Structures are given as structure tokens and as C-alpha cells.
Amino acid sequence: MKGKTFLKVGGKSVIASALFAVVLLLGACTYGAAYPTTAATPAVTITSPVNGASLPAGDVTVTVSVGNFVVVDKQGQANIAGQGHVHFYLDVAAPTTPGVPAVPTSGTWAHVSGLTYTFPNVGQGTHTISVQLVNNDHTPVVPAAMDTITINVTSAPAAAEPAPTVTITSPGNGASLPQGNITVTAAVANFNVVDKQGQANVPGEGHLHFYLDVSAPTVPGVPAVPTSGTWAHVSGTTYTFSNVGPGTHTISVQLVNNDHTPVVPAAMDSVTINVTSTTIPGYGDGGYGGGSYGGGGGGY
Ligand SMILES: [Cu+2]
Numbered sequence: 001m002k003g004k005t006f007l008k009v010g011g012k013s014v015i016a017s018a019l020f021a022v023v024l025l026l027g028a029c030t031y032g033a034a035y036p037t038t039a040a041t042p043a044v045t046i047t048s049p050v051n052g053a054s055l056p057a058g059d060v061t062v063t064v065s066v067g068n069f070v071v072v073d074k075q076g077q078a079n080i081a082g083q084g085h086v087h088f089y090l091d092v093a094a095p096t097t098p099g100v101p102a103v104p105t106s107g108t109w110a111h112v113s114g115l116t117y118t119f120p121n122v123g124q125g126t127h128t129i130s131v132q133l134v135n136n137d138h139t140p141v142v143p144a145a146m147d148t149i150t151i152n153v154t155s156a157p158a159a160a161e162p163a164p165t166v167t168i169t170s171p172g173n174g175a176s177l178p179q180g181n182i183t184v185t186a187a188v189a190n191f192n193v194v195d196k197q198g199q200a201n202v203p204g205e206g207h208l209h210f211y212l213d214v215s216a217p218t219v220p221g222v223p224a225v226p227t228s229g230t231w232a233h234v235s236g237t238t239y240t241f242s243n244v245g246p247g248t249h250t251i252s253v254q255l256v257n258n259d260h261t262p263v264v265p266a267a268m269d270s271v272t273i274n275v276t277s278t279t280i281p282g283y284g285d286g287g288y289g290g291g292s293y294g295g296g297g298g299g300y
Contacts (some may be wrong), residue, residue, distance in 0.1 A: 041097040042069035042145045044086065044133050051149040057156040061118040064131050064147070072136070073113035079084045079135040088117040089130040094146055101138035111138065111205070124155050164191035166255050173271040178278045179279060183240040184210055186253045186269065189197055194258070195235035201257040209260070210239040211252040216268055223260035233260065 027038055048063040049055060070083040087094065092107025092108050103109075111134075119129075133145040169184040171177055192205040209216065214229030225231075231258075241251070255267040 004070055013130070013134045014176055027057055037179050040068040041143060042082065042141050043067045044069070044145045044147050045129050046129065046147045046149050049129075049151050052151070053149075054152045055117065055122075057122065057124050057153050059118050059120050059151070060122045060127075060129075060151070061116060061130055062131065063116045065115065066133065066145075069133055069141070069145070072115060074136045075111055075113060077136045079137055079139075080157045084133060084141060085111055085133045086114045086115070086117075087132045087134050088112055088119070088130070090122070091128055092130075094130045094148075096132070096140050096144045096146070098142045098144075099139050102132055102134050102140045103138060122153050124153050127151050127153055130139050135151055137229055143150045144275075162190045163265055164204065164255050164263050164268045165189045166191070166208065166269050168251065168253055168269045168271050171251075171271060171273050173272070174273070176276055177244075179244060179246050179275050180278070181242050182239050182244045182249075182251075182273070182275070183238060184251050184253065185238045186210075187277050188237060188255065188267075191255055191263070191267070192236060193237060196258045197235060197260070199258045201259055201261075206255060206257045206263060207235045208237065209256050210241070211254070212241050212244070214252075216252045216254045218254070218262050218266045218268070220264045220266075221261050224256050224262045225257055225260060226256055244275050248277050249273050249275055250297060 018036050039225075044064050046062060047065050049060070062087060066086070070084065071085055072083045073085070074080075074083070075085055087102050089104065090105045090108040092109055094109075095102045096103060108119060128148060128150050128198060130146060130148040133141045135141060146200045166186050166188050169182060169187050171182065186208060188208070190204065193207060194202075194205045195207070196202075196205070197207055208222050210232050211226065212230040214226045214231055216231075217224045217226060230241065250270055250272050252268060252270040255263045
């Protein structure tokens with residue numbers, strides 16, 4: 001008896017399950033017929049720029065993300081629920097009348113079969129950017145899916161000041177010069193040579209350090225002052241090293257700020273010269289002076 005009852009109950013259960021399944025199927029079909037669009041509502045969000053962003057004047061690239069919507073390149077084709085493209089608007093209200101193409105009569109806007117668009121040459125000021133999802137025939141999706149942000153466009157950044165440079169114009173690299181005083185001349189560009197040593201730094205101005213046979217310190221923020229060797233601060237573009245002896249010598253010139261620290265990026269030039277002896281043959285060892293005159297490279 002118990003077994004029979006069990007089977008009977010089991011049979012009802014099977015039938016009930018089958019009926020329930022049919023109801024579910026019918027429900028799904030009914031739902032599908034009544035709401036041909038996807039179950040979830042399409043949405044669009046501007047992901048960049050962020051609302052309230054400050055941007056320099058120029059091209060402004062807008063990027064969106066979409067949900068429950070497939071962006072397709074089927075502009076002008078038959079509408080298909082859940083797909084379409086994106087309209088991007090700049091400072092013009094997005095038309096949202098269902099069934100009417102969301103196309104402003106004037107203003108800056110674009111159809112885009114993608115998730116990003118760049119508005120060219122956006123000028124200084126406050127601008128409103130809107131995006132809207134539209135069907136293939138450019139009519140708004142229903143219900144409307146839109147996002148809007150406001151951005152502040154600042155004046156275009158000033159062209160970067162060209163970096164200061166220095167070039168040793170004399171002597172030439174590899175030059176041979178007689179021993180003695182050697183005058184070094186430099187040319188500077190994008191730099192005002194001023195006599196303000198020790199004063200506050202001003203971008204684009206400063207003085208020059210001339211170095212003889214000593215490497216120029218170039219650590220930013222640290223005075224470019226060697227601990228030893230021959231060198232000089234010069235509020236000018238020429239300097240004379242005294243009594244340079246025979247041999248190969250390296251001359252360097254560096255632009256520095258008023259506080260003697262290197263300009264950043266570093267501006268330097270170096271030449272190597274060959275200094276020849278002026279000892280007169282036959283007199284050199286006779287105490288005439290030429291041979292040892294100035295030996296030691298300055299000896300400051
Ligand atoms: Cu200095």
C-alpha cells in the first residue's frame with residue numbers, strides 16, 4: 001500500500017513538474033512577445049573625461065561605456081533591438097523624441113559606431129558633452145539612454161620655453177695653441193647672462209662656469225663647484241685661463257643658475273685643445289722662462 005501511494009504521489013509530481021515547465025515556457029514566450037527589446041535597459045556612461053574635468057584647449061577625446069547594448073556599424077539599416085550606435089554632442093542639446101532621428105539642426109555632434117570620439121579644437125571655456133544611444137536609423141533608443149558631463153577647457157598651455165644651450169665658439173675643439181693665456185669664448189641661446197650671482201634663481205637667466213681640466217659637476221640643485229681644480233664663475237661669455245702649460249687640456253663651460261646650480265636640463269659644452277710649448281730651441285733650458293712658464297695650468 002505504501003508503495004502504491006508513493007508511486008501515485010510520484011506520478012502527480014511528474015505531471016506537476018511538466019505543467020510547471022510549460023507555464024514557464026509560455027511565460028517566457030509571452031514576455032518575449034511583449035518586450036522585444038532585451039530584458040535589461042541599454043545604458044551609456046561617459047567614462048572620460050570625468051565630469052568637472054579641467055582640460056587644456058585642443059582636441060578632447062570622449063570615451064563611453066555601454067551596457068545591454070551592442071554598438072554596430074549599421075547606420076541607416078533596419079533597426080534591431082539592443083543594437084545601434086552612439087551620438088556624441090558638444091554644447092548642443094541631444095534630441096530625445098522617440099522615433100525622430102536624434103540629429104540636432106546645428107551644433108557640433110557626430111554619429112559614431114564606436115565607444116570613443118574626439119572633438120577637434122575645443123576652445124577655452126565651459127563645455128557640455130552628451131552622448132546618447134540610438135538605433136540604426138538614428139532615433140533614440142526607448143527609453144532614452146544618455147549621459148552628460150561638463151568640462152572646463154583652459155587656455156592652451158604656453159609653448160615650452162626652449163632649453164638654454166651653451167657652445168664654446170673659441171678655441172675650436174682640437175685646436176693647437178701656444179702655451180700661455182687661453183681665452184675661451186662661448187655663445188649661449190635661450191639664456192640671459194646676468195650678474196646676479198648668489199641672488200634668487202630666475203628661470204632662463206644665470207651665469208657661466210668655465211672649467212679647465214676638471215669635470216663639471218652636474219647634479220641638479222647642487223652648486224656646480226668642483227672641490228679642486230681650475231674654474232671660474234663668469235657673468236659673461238668669455239674667460240681667460242692664465243698660463244696654461246703645454247699638453248692636452250679639456251675646457252668645459254656650463255650654464256648655471258644664480259645660485260650656481262646647473263640649469264636643468266644641463267647645458268654644457270667641452271673642447272679639448274693641444275697646448276704647445278713655446279720654448280725656443282737652444283734657449284729652453286737656459287732659464288729664459290718659456291719652458292716652465294705657466295706650468296700647472298693656472299694653479300688657482
Ligand atoms: Cu657660479
